[in-house]
Amino acid sequence: MGKLYKFLKYSFITIWTVFVVAPFLWALTTSFKDFNSVNGGATYIPWVDFEPKLEGWKVLIKSPANGGVDIIEPYFNSLFVTCTASLISIVLGTLSAYALSRFTFKAGFVKNNDITFFFISQRIMPPIVLSIPFFLFLGAINLLDSLIGLIVVYIVLLMPIAVWIMVDFFNKVPREIDETALIDGCNPYQAFFKVVLPNSVPGLIVAGMFCIIFGWIDFFFAFILTFTEVQLLPVKIVALNSSITPWWSLSASALVSVAPLIIVAFIVERYLSKGNLSGAIK
Amino acid sequence: MSKIDLNNISHSYNPNDPNPVYALNPFSMTWENGKRYAILGPSGCGKTTMLNIVSGLVRPSAGNILFDDKDVTDLKTESRNIAQVFQFPVIYNTMSVYENLAFPLKCRDFSQSKIDERVKSVADTLNLQSFLNSPARKLTADQKQLISLGRGLVREDVAAVLMDEPLTVIDPDLKFRLRRKLKEINEEFKTTLVYVTHDQNEAMTFADNIIVMSEGEVVQAGTPKELFERPNTTFVGYFIGSPAMNLFETEASSNDSVKINDTIIKTNTNLTNLKDKKIKLGVRSEFIKIADNQKENLIDVDVDKVEDLGNYKLLTAKMGNFTIKSKINRETEVPSSNVKLHIPAEKCCVYENEKLI
Numbered sequence: 001m002g003k004l005y006k007f008l009k010y011s012f013i014t015i016w017t018v019f020v021v022a023p024f025l026w027a028l029t030t031s032f033k034d035f036n037s038v039n040g041g042a043t044y045i046p047w048v049d050f051e052p053k054l055e056g057w058k059v060l061i062k063s064p065a066n067g068g069v070d071i072i073e074p075y076f077n078s079l080f081v082t083c084t085a086s087l088i089s090i091v092l093g094t095l096s097a098y099a100l101s102r103f104t105f106k107a108g109f110v111k112n113n114d115i116t117f118f119f120i121s122q123r124i125m126p127p128i129v130l131s132i133p134f135f136l137f138l139g140a141i142n143l144l145d146s147l148i149g150l151i152v153v154y155i156v157l158l159m160p161i162a163v164w165i166m167v168d169f170f171n172k173v174p175r176e177i178d179e180t181a182l183i184d185g186c187n188p189y190q191a192f193f194k195v196v197l198p199n200s201v202p203g204l205i206v207a208g209m210f211c212i213i214f215g216w217i218d219f220f221f222a223f224i225l226t227f228t229e230v231q232l233l234p235v236k237i238v239a240l241n242s243s244i245t246p247w248w249s250l251s252a253s254a255l256v257s258v259a260p261l262i263i264v265a266f267i268v269e270r271y272l273s274k275g276n277l278s279g280a281i282k
Numbered sequence: 283m284s285k286i287d288l289n290n291i292s293h294s295y296n297p298n299d300p301n302p303v304y305a306l307n308p309f310s311m312t313w314e315n316g317k318r319y320a321i322l323g324p325s326g327c328g329k330t331t332m333l334n335i336v337s338g339l340v341r342p343s344a345g346n347i348l349f350d351d352k353d354v355t356d357l358k359t360e361s362r363n364i365a366q367v368f369q370f371p372v373i374y375n376t377m378s379v380y381e382n383l384a385f386p387l388k389c390r391d392f393s394q395s396k397i398d399e400r401v402k403s404v405a406d407t408l409n410l411q412s413f414l415n416s417p418a419r420k421l422t423a424d425q426k427q428l429i430s431l432g433r434g435l436v437r438e439d440v441a442a443v444l445m446d447e448p449l450t451v452i453d454p455d456l457k458f459r460l461r462r463k464l465k466e467i468n469e470e471f472k473t474t475l476v477y478v479t480h481d482q483n484e485a486m487t488f489a490d491n492i493i494v495m496s497e498g499e500v501v502q503a504g505t506p507k508e509l510f511e512r513p514n515t516t517f518v519g520y521f522i523g524s525p526a527m528n529l530f531e532t533e534a535s536s537n538d539s540v541k542i543n544d545t546i547i548k549t550n551t552n553l554t555n556l557k558d559k560k561i562k563l564g565v566r567s568e569f570i571k572i573a574d575n576q577k578e579n580l581i582d583v584d585v586d587k588v589e590d591l592g593n594y595k596l597l598t599a600k601m602g603n604f605t606i607k608s609k610i611n612r613e614t615e616v617p618s619s620n621v622k623l624h625i626p627a628e629k630c631c632v633y634e635n636e637k638l639i
Contacts, residue, residue, distance in 0.1 A: 174370075174372065176368045176370070176372045177372055177374075179339050179359070179366075179368075180366070180368070180372045180430075180433070181374075182338075182339070182358075182359040182360050183337055183339075183359055183360075183364060183365060183366045183386075184385050184386035184389050184433060185360050185363075185386055185389030185390045186360060186389050187358075187360050190389070195374055198374075198375075198376040199374070199375050199376060201376075
């Protein structure tokens with residue numbers, strides 16, 4: 001029984017690992033291939049099956065004048081927009097989530113749960129519904145094709161995620177923690193910043209991770225709200241494609257675009273495995 | 283350390299409803315400085331609401347609270363200088379044990395040397411010295427509760443320390459020692475302690491005064507002896523004491539006696555106005571003994587069972603429809619038939635509509 005279980009367990013882990021890692025390895029080898037190595041049948045091992053070339057990578061950093069595509073600027077644009085929008089969403093989202101979790105609001109038939117649902121409903125709605133309003137809105141305030149405009153739009157997209165995760169998280173942080181802080185002599189703001197917030201770091205990390213992922217991978221709004229002045233990475237990568245698909249540079253750009261998420265995943269995994277996400281009291 | 287007055291306090295969680303439900307019915311009470319109080323009652327009877335009103339976490343729907351004759355009803359929790367310990371350990375996870383204990387002092391801007399001194403002293407009292415630098419979240423549940431308790435005791439000048447079943451999660455041996463420790467602290471520092479519990483033994487051994495509550499009502503407040511010997515209502519008689527008070531549904535047969543089946547039982551209560559009314563006679567099982575040479579107040583019973591409970595025997599007897607319990611000495615032999623039990627007149631409590639006459 002024990003042996004069979006072990007065998008099945010490790011077989012499953014192996015298969016799963018191959019399943020997850022293979023596309024990355026494929027992209028990695030492809031990024032070093034040239035036209036002939038890609039189109040002349042499947043090749044696998046560098047130096048044996050094909051001669052590695054740096055062409056796929058070089059194109060990414062060359063300026064368009066020299067026949068490249070220059071993804072460096074879009075890369076930093078993406079980083080900047082994602083991080084700023086995530087940060088603002090987390091700050092606003094956490095504050096509203098705390099309010100929704102701890103205080104009772106009532107305006108006619110609208111109560112706390114309805115407000116929370118209103119936030120979440122922004123994510124349930126198909127994004128395309130928002131495209132025309134956003135376009136007209138940004139146009140009206142002269143923020144089309146600008147980083148600030150994108151940040152504003154991304155906050156609308158990301159804050160519901162932060163509110164949703166944090167409301168749930170705060171609901172699980174017992175009220176006694178806040179009450180104890182009050183009894184110990186904090187005012188409600190100190191209770192929030194000194195006691196509740198430090199206890200909520202795991203929730204903040206999860207919410208932050210989701211915001212970063214959803215912000216980073218967004219193509220749709222980046223595509224319709226920017227033109228020439230500002231470009232974000234996903235749009236730029238799609239623009240790499242042409243009648244002859246450049247698999248090598250597409251692979252290379254896919255790898256660099258996924259790199260930040262992998263780094264985030266590793267950091268969060270460290271944190272998760274420390275057990276810091278376990279219950280705050282009892 | 284203050285005298286706490288509760289004047290006509292009542293509380294409802296839905297006061298604007300046409301039919302508000304009261305978690306706490308109006309009551310008035312004074313908690314003297316430096317005494318130990320236990321609030322005793324079944325779950326959901328309003329004990330915690332009462333504590334939260336005193337600490338300011340809940341604002342009462344009506345009435346006011348005075349600390350040393352100063353009205354604090356509208357004062358926020360953080361300005362009341364009160365300590366409260368909850369049923370389950372509440373610790374600040376991100377801080378060390380030392381920081382946890384120091385937190386109430388830090389929030390109130392005590393000097394570092396004073397903080398050091400107080401934290402050390404509380405840690406000594408609660409045997410937490412060796413953990414002071416460990417992260418609080420790494421401790422076991424009862425150590426965490428000690429931290430909660432320590433945070434409650436670290437300020438010397440608090441108006442009162444309110445404890446909401448604080449020893450529930452602590453194992454029995456430590457529980458016993460802690461209860462004694464709390465008593466010592468109270469005697470040494472004259473801290474007013476208010477202790478909520480549903481365990482009557484805990485209340486009896488701990489408190490100078492016990493407040494018994496039932497369904498949002500303060501039923502009786504008094505010393506353990508008063509509650510035991512003269513319960514105000516049948517509820518108190520039933521809730522306090524183990525086994526519960528013997529209660530007989532009966533009617534008055536003369537000015538001072540009642541009739542159980544055909545036996546006349548004399549009491550020390552004047553029953554002149556209660557003739558032919560439904561009343562209840564209550565007697566503690568501790569006071570009912572097997573008769574030796576008494577002439578009056580004897581009842582004939584059939585022995586149902588005798589249980590040896592270690593330090594005493596519990597005799598369960600039947601008399602018609604009534605079941606009577608009596609605590610007797612271990613050495614006493616119980617005859618198998620013709621048993622007469624004696625009910626002392628001075629220990630009889632008579633209840634009309636469940637209230638003591």
